[in-house]
Amino acid sequence: MNWDKTICASRTEVVWQSCVAKGSHSPALLLLLCFFACACSTQPVPQSRHAGNGETPEQVGGQPHTIAAEGVLPWLRWANFSDGRQNVQAMYEAINYAPAWVREGQATPQALAVISALVNSQTKGLNPEDYDASRWPSRLIALKAAPGSADTVAQFDAALTINAMRYLSNLRIGRVNPKPVEFGIDLDQIHHDLPHYLAQQILTASNLPDTLNRVEPQYLGYKRTETALQTYLTLAAQDQGVQLPDPRQTVTAGEAYSGVEQLDKRLRLLGDLPQTAVVAAGPAIYEGPLVEAASTFRPGMG
Numbered sequence: 001m002n003w004d005k006t007i008c009a010s011r012t013e014v015v016w017q018s019c020v021a022k023g024s025h026s027p028a029l030l031l032l033l034c035f036f037a038c039a040c041s042t043q044p045v046p047q048s049r050h051a052g053n054g055e056t057p058e059q060v061g062g063q064p065h066t067i068a069a070e071g072v073l074p075w076l077r078w079a080n081f082s083d084g085r086q087n088v089q090a091m092y093e094a095i096n097y098a099p100a101w102v103r104e105g106q107a108t109p110q111a112l113a114v115i116s117a118l119v120n121s122q123t124k125g126l127n128p129e130d131y132d133a134s135r136w137p138s139r140l141i142a143l144k145a146a147p148g149s150a151d152t153v154a155q156f157d158a159a160l161t162i163n164a165m166r167y168l169s170n171l172r173i174g175r176v177n178p179k180p181v182e183f184g185i186d187l188d189q190i191h192h193d194l195p196h197y198l199a200q201q202i203l204t205a206s207n208l209p210d211t212l213n214r215v216e217p218q219y220l221g222y223k224r225t226e227t228a229l230q231t232y233l234t235l236a237a238q239d240q241g242v243q244l245p246d247p248r249q250t251v252t253a254g255e256a257y258s259g260v261e262q263l264d265k266r267l268r269l270l271g272d273l274p275q276t277a278v279v280a281a282g283p284a285i286y287e288g289p290l291v292e293a294a295s296t297f298r299p300g301m302g
Helices: 003-021 027-037 055-069 081-096 109-119 133-145 150-173 195-202 207-212 222-240 260-270 291-300
Strands: 183-185 189-195
Touching: 055 081, 055 150, 081 150, 081 195, 109 150, 109 207, 133 150, 150 195, 189 195, 195 207, 207 291, 222 260, 260 291
Parallel strands: none
Antiparallel strands: 183 189
């Protein structure tokens, strides 16, 4: 008996049952639990010839072929992928139409790592819902519940392939592709077309975050922008999201302004108003430290 495999399977079952029992709808929580369960299987995964319990590769493989040929997958938020249809076909051809992200009926460690990247794509300046972020937890549960279903495996596999390609493209060249024909990724001065890069690098990666980091532009301006983005995402998470009241005309020092309290909090959060600054209580008057802090804020915003 393979005790390592048995223990890993038991851990996976316990984690999933706990997650379902608690009724968790958090993508981050579900994915964290999935990573925990699969921690004992993080080595590169060769392409399996087994789709699931009782399903042959041919049964599953024919479906991604059909999905790619149609260029539409209702499972997706953006169901029409006709612009990437040829890339999807080429990727599955490269692996002989075997499932790319599923082994023995379950998502591979590479699949879970890619899903995690999609869910957290806001840290790269992208919109997670463009890659079905909120839908992956329920898809993982469906895959777990029906590992032998050719339909479920095929749709899960195709959905992740399409979203992974969209993500890689957007990560490398942005959401607007200046060259929609013959897209390629230039990595370490070697030209890799997207389908083969996905098949040869992503599906077998032992350290997927590092592989994805190397897809991003490496020049200094991009790195600085990414660092600034993390700062503003952190600030946005701390902010209550209350908009400042819009005055009918410019407010000058000494005048009443109903948004004094919100302005105080916002300027302290951004660092323009020192935490030790004392703003007079009482009537909402735009004066003192607020005026000075606001004057510092405006030039800093360019």
